[in-house]
Amino acid sequence: MSESFQTMLVAGTNPAWLVAAASLLGCLGLGYQLARVSRRYRDVREEQKNHRELIDNLSEGIYRSSPDGRQLSANPALVRLNGYESEAALLAGVKDIAKEWYVDPTRRDAFRAELETNGKVENFISEVYRHKTRERIWISESARLVRDRRTGKPVYYEGSVREITETMKRLKLQDMFEKLTSQLPGGLFQLLRHDNGAFSVLYVSKGLRELLGYDDRTVPDNPNTVLHMVHNDDRAHYLETLKDSGLKLQPWECEFRIHAVDGVEKWLRVAAMPETTKEGIVWHGYLSDISLRKKTEMEIERLAFYDPLTRLPNRRRLFDQVGRQMALCKKSGHRGAILFIDLDNFKTLNDTMGHDVGDVFLKQVADRLQAAVGPQDSVGRIGGDEFVIVLSLNDTAAATATRNAIVAANRVLAALRQEFVLGHMIHHTSASVGVLVFDGSEKGPEVLMKNADMAMYQAKSLGRNNVALFDPKVLRKERKRFRLLNDMRSALVDNNLELHYQPQVNAAGHVVGAEALLRWNHAEHGALSPSDFVGLAEQHGLAELLGRGVIDTSVRTLAQWKDNPRLAGLRMAVNISLKSLRDPDFLDFLHDRLNAHGLDPQRLTLEMTERVLTSDQMQITRRMHELKALGVRLSLDDFGTGYSSIAYLKKLPFDELKIDGSFIADIESSESNRALVQTMLDMASTLGLSAVAEHVQTQQQELLLKSSGCSYFQGWLYGRAMTVTDFASYVLDRNPASVLKFPNSRQGA
Missing domain, CATH: 3.20.20.450 (EAL domain)
Structure with a gap:
């Protein structure tokens, strides 16, 4: 045992020394506790400082207010939101939040009622004034109510304020847009063609869904679904115009028929502008229902291009059909023919039996003429008792085409020689038919129709109930007469x-x-x-x-x-x-x-x-x-x-x-x-x-x-x-x- 230790043992038995030692140990403990408290205080202050800096640097406004509506504190974001430069200025300026801040003062009562009921408020949207400038803005407010722990009475409430003016404007515009598109007679869409050629639908409005016969819950996101609705006769044109628009980056315009989901057939018109994007080509377009317009157009066309009695094409329409047949013959090398038909003695029937009987007769004639020719041929009425048939012949040789045209003309005569039952009377008639064969190289439909007319008069001069082939000599004679x-x-x-x-x-x-x-x-x-x-x-x-x-x-x-x-x-x-x-x-x-x-x-x-x-x-x-x-x-x-x-x-x-x-x-x-x-x-x-x-x-x-x-x-x-x-x-x-x-x-x- 060492000497020092022995000394300590001896001293330890001394009471005075024990008191001193105890006092020393107490001081050391106190110092340690004080040091710990001091360190914790500094940590708390540092944390409070950091918290304050966090609050001060938030983009959302943070505040504390008394239950009676006085502003107790506000962070810089809230100060700026209200148009002030300092917190003090804000606190001095705001006396009554309900009356001075909210555009609708009752919103404050609703806010307090929800706060007192639930102890908190989340995303409470209101229109308020920017306090200093009185500019109207929209905010989203969240808060919690702080109560006294002993009494439970409200002490203050604190929360955050976020300006959502731009969001509200956007929502308002979107709402207006939705209302507008829902009221429009058509629908809006965005169609994307990817670089790999696949299509996808980016957006369709409610109006477009209604046009296609869908309910509000169904979104036609597959373009092929819409494509299959397009009428078979219009589908090729629909695809051709879309393809041409994509290649040339020009507006896509097309009119077509569809069979909607609800079974209704409609005429639609698409008008869309293509835009090149990184994903591909996007068409921003509008689809409208043109069924009424088409119905009107078809009625106008019927009146303008069709005989109201027989429903056959009239003179104007026939001229168009002859022109198209000429172009087809010129392109294919085939020939066509015109049969110019004049009913013999129709005027006598009309004058003696009345126009109503004459009308019935003309309708039956129209039916027989249509039955006497093929589906690729056209029958029209160009005058009181004059009909024209435009034949589409698949012959390239003039002789064969002429023979077939004359056969068709005799078939027409045979059909007209059969008796007509006109009410209670039986009527027999005949006709004179002029035949003209053409190859498409002629000057125009007018020349062909005039020559076919002359051939018909040749048939009449032969004694009626005859067929005559156009003779160029007659044309020279007619030119002299003209x-x-x-x-x-x-x-x-x-x-x-x-x-x-x-x-x-x-x-x-x-x-x-x-x-x-x-x-x-x-x-x-x-x-x-x-x-x-x-x-x-x-x-x-x-x-x-x-x-x-x-x-x-x-x-x-x-x-x-x-x-x-x-x-x-x-x-x-x-x-x-x-x-x-x-x-x-x-x-x-x-x-x-x-x-x-x-x-x-x-x-x-x-x-x-x-x-x-x-x-x-x-x-x-x-x-x-x-x-x-x-x-x-x-x-x-x-x-x-x-x-x-x-x-x-x-x-x-x-x-x-x-x-x-x-x-x-x-x-x-x-x-x-x-x-x-x-x-x-x-x-x-x-x-x-x-x-x-x-x-x-x-x-x-x-x-x-x-x-x-x-x-x-x-x-x-x-x-x-x-x-x-x-x-x-x-x-x-x-x-x-x-x-x-x-x-x-x-x-x-």
């Missing part, structure tokens, strides 16, 4: 048509009148007779104008003769057409012309053929009596060539008959013709009519006619038609001072 028609229009305007006058003589050989015959001295074709152009004028609506011109010139010529005593007693015979007789203004025109020149109406004789009398007898009879009441003479021209009954002729106010020259030509050699002429002359005498023999060319004919009782003659034996000047000279040379005149009116009528 040029002649234009020249005649100009001649009528420029008064280049003139009248020549053929003498009419009595039994003594003296001139008692003349027949006015129209002549046209054409610059290219020379002198033209009425047979060369009068028929053309009637076909193209110039007959009335032509007839009035003849009447006007004839009346002026009579007025000139009136001034010469040797010519004053002459009559003028003028041919009038059915068009003139039907003209409601013709009577007034004639009356005005006669009065304008102060002429005796008896000097004018109006000639008409038996053909005129067969058309609408009641109207013609009434008009003849009106003309007779005016004072003019009436003559039945070309008598013997028509089918007028004697009883009917007796009722008409004719003054004379003109025996047709065909009977006079053979009177010398034909006993039957002599007997017929004798019968005509006897009948004229019985009816009290004067008789004029036409086309007298020989003296022997004249002698035979005189022996049969004929008193008036006209023909080359006495003179050809001559100009007004030559005729006047002819009369003055041939006639003595006084001649026997025509009887003034009907004898014994």
Whole structure:
């Protein structure tokens, strides 16, 4: 044992030393405790400092407030949110949070009620003022209520404030957007085409889902689902336009039909703009329902391009179809054909049985024509009784195509020859069909249709119920007629048509009148007779104008003769057409012309053929009596060539008959013709009519006619038609001072 240790043992038994040791140990313990407390205090202060710095540097506002609404503390973020520069300024400025901060003061009561009930509030959204600037902003507030641990009374509450103004604006815009898209008649979408060619749907609006027939819970995220809704006839066009838009990065526009999920067929229109992104091409687009517009368009198209009675394509639509067929033929090398069909005697059915029966008949004709051709062929109606069939032939050889077209035309005739049941009546009809084969190299649909029309008229000229193939010779003839028609229009305007006058003589050989015959001295074709152009004028609506011109010139010529005593007693015979007789203004025109020149109406004789009398007898009879009441003479021209009954002729106010020259030509050699002429002359005498023999060319004919009782003659034996000047000279040379005149009116009528 060491000496030091022994000393300690000895000292340890000393009480004083023990007290001192105990005191020393106590001090050491106290110092240690103080050191520990001091260290803990410094740690707490450091932690408080760090906590404060954390709060001060938070982007959210942190605060502490008293239950009565006074602000107790605020971090810098909350200070800035309220528009202040320091916490002190904020605390000094805010007196009552409820009244000064919230736009709607009741929101503070709702906040406190929830806080007191639950002890906390989370994400309480309110619109508040930025306290200093009074700018309105939106905040999200969370807080907890701190109570006294002993009494449980609320001491204060503390929490955080986060400005969400931009979020609210965005939500508001989104809400507006959703409302807008839900109210739009269409829908919005975003479609992505990935670089690997796959498609995916990025966004569809509610309106688009409704368009496609989906409910609100279903999102059509598979583009193929929508593709399969597209109508089979429109799917290729749909894909082609989408592909073209992606390749050219141009707007995608397409109209197509779909069968929606709910089974409804709709017309839709897509309009989308492509955008290149890192994922691929994104189309931002709008889909709209255009079913109503399409329905309207189709109705307009039906009215514009389809015959309302038969529902067949009309003239305009047929021209389009002919044009498309021409383009197809030119591309494929095949040929097509046009069958131009005119129903024979349809007007008679319509006029006698009524338009309702005629309409039923036309509908049945349309059905038969459609049944007589193939599905690739087109049938249309272009006029009252005119139909056209456009044939799509798979033939490249002209001969084969022509044969097949004629076979089709005969099939049409066979279908139309079968009886039609029209209500309680059975009707039989026939048709004239013009056939034109084409290869697409022609000038256009108009030319083809015109040529097919001419072929149809060729068929009519063959006696109806016939087929005629277009002949280019007819085209050349029609071109000549067309040029002649234009020249005649100009001649009528420029008064280049003139009248020549053929003498009419009595039994003594003296001139008692003349027949006015129209002549046209054409610059290219020379002198033209009425047979060369009068028929053309009637076909193209110039007959009335032509007839009035003849009447006007004839009346002026009579007025000139009136001034010469040797010519004053002459009559003028003028041919009038059915068009003139039907003209409601013709009577007034004639009356005005006669009065304008102060002429005796008896000097004018109006000639008409038996053909005129067969058309609408009641109207013609009434008009003849009106003309007779005016004072003019009436003559039945070309008598013997028509089918007028004697009883009917007796009722008409004719003054004379003109025996047709065909009977006079053979009177010398034909006993039957002599007997017929004798019968005509006897009948004229019985009816009290004067008789004029036409086309007298020989003296022997004249002698035979005189022996049969004929008193008036006209023909080359006495003179050809001559100009007004030559005729006047002819009369003055041939006639003595006084001649026997025509009887003034009907004898014994």
